Amino acid sequence: MRNLKRQLLAGPYLIWMVGFVLLPVGMILYYALTTTSGQFTTFNITSITASVHLKALFLSLKLALACTLICLGLSYPLAMILNNMNGKRHGLIVFIFILPMWMNFMLRILAWKMLLSNNGVINTVLGYFGLPGLDVLNTPSAVVFCMVYDFLPFMILPIYNAMSRIEKDVIEAAKDLGAGSLTVFFKVILPLTMSGVVSGIIMVFVPALTSFAISDLLGGGKVLLIGNVIEQAFMQEYNWNLGSGLSLVLMVFVIVSMALMNSHGEEGGAGIC
Amino acid sequence: MSKRLIDLQHITKSYDKQMVLDDLNLYIRENEFLTLLGPSGCGKTTTLRIIGGFEMPDAGNVIFDGKDITGLAPNERQVNTVFQKYALFPHMSIAENIAFGLKIRKKSKSYINDKIKYALKLVNLDGFEKRSVDSLSGGQQQRIAIARAIVNEPKVLLLDEPLGALDLKLRQDMQYELIRLKNELGITFIYVTHDQEEALTMSDTIVVMNQGYIQQIGTPEDIYNEPTNAFVADFIGESNIIDGTMLEDRLVEVLGVKFPCVDEGFGKNRPVDVVIRPEDVELVAPEQGVMEGDVTSLIFKGVHWEIDVMANGYEWMVQTTQMHPVGAHVGIRVAPFNIQIMNKPESSDERAVEIDA
Numbered sequence: 001m002r003n004l005k006r007q008l009l010a011g012p013y014l015i016w017m018v019g020f021v022l023l024p025v026g027m028i029l030y031y032a033l034t035t036t037s038g039q040f041t042t043f044n045i046t047s048i049t050a051s052v053h054l055k056a057l058f059l060s061l062k063l064a065l066a067c068t069l070i071c072l073g074l075s076y077p078l079a080m081i082l083n084n085m086n087g088k089r090h091g092l093i094v095f096i097f098i099l100p101m102w103m104n105f106m107l108r109i110l111a112w113k114m115l116l117s118n119n120g121v122i123n124t125v126l127g128y129f130g131l132p133g134l135d136v137l138n139t140p141s142a143v144v145f146c147m148v149y150d151f152l153p154f155m156i157l158p159i160y161n162a163m164s165r166i167e168k169d170v171i172e173a174a175k176d177l178g179a180g181s182l183t184v185f186f187k188v189i190l191p192l193t194m195s196g197v198v199s200g201i202i203m204v205f206v207p208a209l210t211s212f213a214i215s216d217l218l219g220g221g222k223v224l225l226i227g228n229v230i231e232q233a234f235m236q237e238y239n240w241n242l243g244s245g246l247s248l249v250l251m252v253f254v255i256v257s258m259a260l261m262n263s264h265g266e267e268g269g270a271g272i273c
Numbered sequence: 274m275s276k277r278l279i280d281l282q283h284i285t286k287s288y289d290k291q292m293v294l295d296d297l298n299l300y301i302r303e304n305e306f307l308t309l310l311g312p313s314g315c316g317k318t319t320t321l322r323i324i325g326g327f328e329m330p331d332a333g334n335v336i337f338d339g340k341d342i343t344g345l346a347p348n349e350r351q352v353n354t355v356f357q358k359y360a361l362f363p364h365m366s367i368a369e370n371i372a373f374g375l376k377i378r379k380k381s382k383s384y385i386n387d388k389i390k391y392a393l394k395l396v397n398l399d400g401f402e403k404r405s406v407d408s409l410s411g412g413q414q415q416r417i418a419i420a421r422a423i424v425n426e427p428k429v430l431l432l433d434e435p436l437g438a439l440d441l442k443l444r445q446d447m448q449y450e451l452i453r454l455k456n457e458l459g460i461t462f463i464y465v466t467h468d469q470e471e472a473l474t475m476s477d478t479i480v481v482m483n484q485g486y487i488q489q490i491g492t493p494e495d496i497y498n499e500p501t502n503a504f505v506a507d508f509i510g511e512s513n514i515i516d517g518t519m520l521e522d523r524l525v526e527v528l529g530v531k532f533p534c535v536d537e538g539f540g541k542n543r544p545v546d547v548v549i550r551p552e553d554v555e556l557v558a559p560e561q562g563v564m565e566g567d568v569t570s571l572i573f574k575g576v577h578w579e580i581d582v583m584a585n586g587y588e589w590m591v592q593t594t595q596m597h598p599v600g601a602h603v604g605i606r607v608a609p610f611n612i613q614i615m616n617k618p619e620s621s622d623e624r625a626v627e628i629d630a
Contacts, residue, residue, distance in 0.1 A: 166581045169360035172327055173418075176354045177425065178373035187373070225622040 025152040028107070031244035044245025053229055053246065060226040061253075062138055067147040070103070071204045074148070079160040079193075097153050105150065110218045112146050113137070116218070138220030147213045151207060155200035162196025186187065199260045206254050222224035228248055275303040278323060278428065284333035286319055288301055293319045294485045297333070301429075301463060306455055310465045310474040311482035312508065318433060319334075319466045325354050326465065338428070352429040353422035357437050359414040361406045365392075367417055368402035374425040381455050392420035409466065411441045420452070436471065450475050469509045473497060481505050491498045502615050508547040513554065513590055517547035517614070525614060528585035530564050532607060536614040546615040551592040553611035556582070562604020568597050 047053060084088045100108060107222050115121050116137045120180065123133035136142045176183045212227030219225075226246065233243035279301040286294040294316045299411055301307050309317035316363050323329040323335060326347035326376055335343045342350060353374070361542050368389050375385045393399050395417035406414065430449075436444045452475055466472055472479050473493040479497060481488040482506075489501045498508035503514050517527040519539040525532050527547050539545060559565045566584025577595055582589045584605055597603055 065601070132613075167358065167360060169356045170362060171359055172347070172357060173354070173360040173421075174362070175327075176325060176420070177350045178350055178377040179373075183377060188362060 012094045019141060021078070026246045028247055029241050032248045033245075034102055034241060035185040036239075036241060044241045045248060047242060047273070048246060048249045052224075053226070056084075056224050056229045057249075057253075059224070060209055063144050063225065064205050066144050067151065067208040068155075068205045070144070070148050072153050072201065074152060075155040075159050075200060077192075079163050079196075080189075082156075082160055083163045092226065093238065094157075097156055100149075101153055106213065106217075108150060109146055109214055112142075112149065113217055114147075116142055137218065138217075138222050139224050141217045143215045143223050143225075144216050147208050150214070151204040154207075156195040158199035158203065159193055160196070162193040162199075166192050177223055201257050202261050209254065210250060275305070277301070278303045278305075278338060279463075280334075281320070281324070282334045282336065284320070284323060284330045284335070286316075286323065286328065286330050286572075292310075292485055292542045294323075294330070297485070297487060298482060299490075301426075302459060304459055304461055304469040305537065306452075306462045306464065306475060306477045307468060308479050308584035310466060310469060310472040311477050311488075312467060312510075314484075315482040316485040317482050319469075321354075321433055321463060321465045324429070325352055326350050351427055352431055353425050354431040354433065355415070355418050355422050355435045359411075359418045359433045359438075359568050361414055361417060361421070365405050365406070366402065367398075367404050367406070370378075370406065370417060371421045371424055373421065376558060378425070388424045392424045393510045395423070395457070396450070399421040412447065415439065415447065416450070418449075421461075423454070423458060427460065431461060432462060432540065434466055437466075437468075449473060450499055451495055473509070481508060483508075484554045499547065500615075502550065502611065503546045506546075506613065506615070511590060512548075513549045513587075513588055515519055515547045515549070517545050519543045519545045519614060523609075525612065528564065528587050530585065532563065532612055533609045534612040534614060535546070535610050536612075539614060539616070544617050548613035548615060549607055549611060551576070551579070551590040553607060554589055554591045555592075555606040555608075556580070556591060556593055556597055557604045557606050558597065559602050559604045562606045566603060566605060568599050568601045568603060569581050571597070 031043065032044050033040060035043070048057065082093055085093065114122045116134070117123075118133065118135065118137065120137075126133055136145070170188060170192075171184060174188045179187065210227050211223060215223045215225045215228055216231075219228075227250075230246050230250070231245050233239045233246065277300045279563075281297060281299045283296040284294050285292075296364075297316070300480050305314070307321055311317050319328060323330050326342075326345055326349075330343065333343075334341050337351070350490040364375065365373070366581040371389045371392055371555055372385050375388060380388075383557055389402060390399075393401055396419055398413060398416055398420070400415075401417070402410075406615050409417065415438075418435070419430075436449075437446050439447060448471060451464075453463070464472075464475065474495075476493055478490065478495055479496045480490050483504055489496055489505045489562045491499075496505065496509055500509060506512045507514060509593065517525050519536075520531065521541055522539075523534055525534050525536075525547060532547075556562075564584045566589065568580055569583050569588065570581040572579040574592075577594050580591045580593060582603060582605060589605060624626065
């Protein structure tokens with residue numbers, strides 16, 4: 001009786017898993033391995049070696065890596081500062097960092113398009129002070145900048161969480177045993193926050209690698225990422241087979257990078273999956 | 274008398290204008306087991322943290338072995354601390370935990386390995402080198418914390434309620450282990466606790482603190498038998514503390530009855546606090562006592578009975594091996610040398626008045 005009840009409770013979850021995870025992945029697999037007329041082929045997958053696709057893939061990897069490193073570099077010191085603040089103030093700061101996430105993703109990107117454009121707010125202000133204007137819109141820099149802006153909270157929060165879980169006693173014990181500030185950081189704080197760093201890297205790197213909206217709107221068609229290639233295959237060329245094949249390749253990169261990070265983070269505690 | 278190792282001089286400390294320690298003076302001798310005892314918020318942990326270097330006093334000096342170390346960081350002091358919640362490094366094995374301090378001092382590998390073996394043996398956990406912190410019970414973790422501290426051969430070991438999180442049986446076992454360790458290592462222990470039994474069992478010297486002031490310093494016997502004021506009497510074990518009047522030398526009136534006692538020098542007709550330990554109250558036949566009363570409650574405590582007796586408007590707490598049922602009519606008697614007379618505090622603040630050491 002109890003078992004039946006449990007199975008009933010799991011029902012909606014099962015429907016979700018099958019309908020929205022397994023089925024789509026199965027369809028991608030099917031489309032990736034067939035031609036438009038339904039015959040078996042590996043062409044859709046091997047077409048990643050086409051120079052346009054390879055270039056897009058490498059640019060995606062490069063920008064995602066840059067975004068991840070910048071996020072990490074910004075987040076770690078910030079998490080430390082937050083952690084050392086007293087209760088009331090750090091709540092406010094965390095809130096401020098999460099606040100932009102309440103706005104629509106597209107709206108945020110469009111806002112940056114307005115801010116960064118040649119006649120935008122930033123250049124107007126710079127011009128007012130007689131400074132040279134920025135010409136970053138439609139460059140990879142603008143894309144990376146916006147990625148960092150969008151994904152930064154996903155890096156800060158797991159690192160901050162890991163850091164706030166470290167007991168003050170443990171830090172004091174390290175000092176008590178003769179450790180200076182540097183030793184405390186490298187032997188105690190860093191290893192104990194590794195799980196947060198790994199979670200953060202995965203949560204920033206994966207969406208950065210697969211994103212296409214940011215490069216679409218801020219790249220002005222000049223920054224072609226693998227996400228854009230896939231989007232075009234589906235939405236413009238109506239070539240679902242090619243789109244699925246490339247998606248599958250991207251999925252492999254995502255899975256490999258997650259597996260790499262997780263195996264690395266094991267000693268520091270559980271990773272994200 | 275061994276020499277003074279630590280000298281706390283005029284230590285003052287406050288948080289957010291709340292005075293925690295007010296002009297505290299205390300010295301600790303070499304190889305002494307000294308316990309700071311008091312209720313929470315009395316300043317005992319702050320005192321320990323000032324010795325450890327985790328807190329800076331607002332005023333005053335910490336002298337260690339003749340040198341002023343008031344401004345030194347914790348990692349520059351020759352003391353090690355055992356924390357209440359163990360504070361082991363969760364990402365390291367037991368061996369790595371113990372080796373932490375030694376590695377920082379750049380000791381050789383073989384020296385470190387020998388020390389780990391020795392320390393684990395000392396705390397009865399041989400062979401635990403490769404275990405993880407999570408796989409240990411609370412008592413085992415605390416023993417590792419002690420091992421991690423003592424491998425550094427500190428001159429002083431600071432212990433901040435180290436047994437507070439353990440259950441009763443384990444706590445008692447660990448008390449004996451700590452006494453044994455102290456004797457084997459021959460180093461100074463400074464121990465913080467709010468548990469008076471723990472303090473009485475282990476210490477050479479007990480420092481009773483309340484509201485940032487030292488109330489009494491003495492051996493466990495002194496503190497228990499000759500408390501200097503009602504606070505100490507009440508805090509160290511249970512007591513009957515009754516308002517009385519010192520009629521003349523060696524005679525006190527309590528609850529309308531005159532008791533002969535051994536105290537002198539209080540003057541005539543002075544209001545005083547009369548302290549009588551529950552085990553010093555004798556229950557006898559009604560006609561043999563100086564006071565008669567009725568048993569109102571009876572609790573079996575194992576070794577003894579705890580009995581409440583209502584007599585002359587006061588509920589006496591009595592501990593005796595003889596059973597008296599509830600409702601029994603009994604007489605009360607107290608031997609003169611078991612009556613402690615204390616001056617009444619002049620105001621409620623003065624319960625915390627400083628006693629010159």
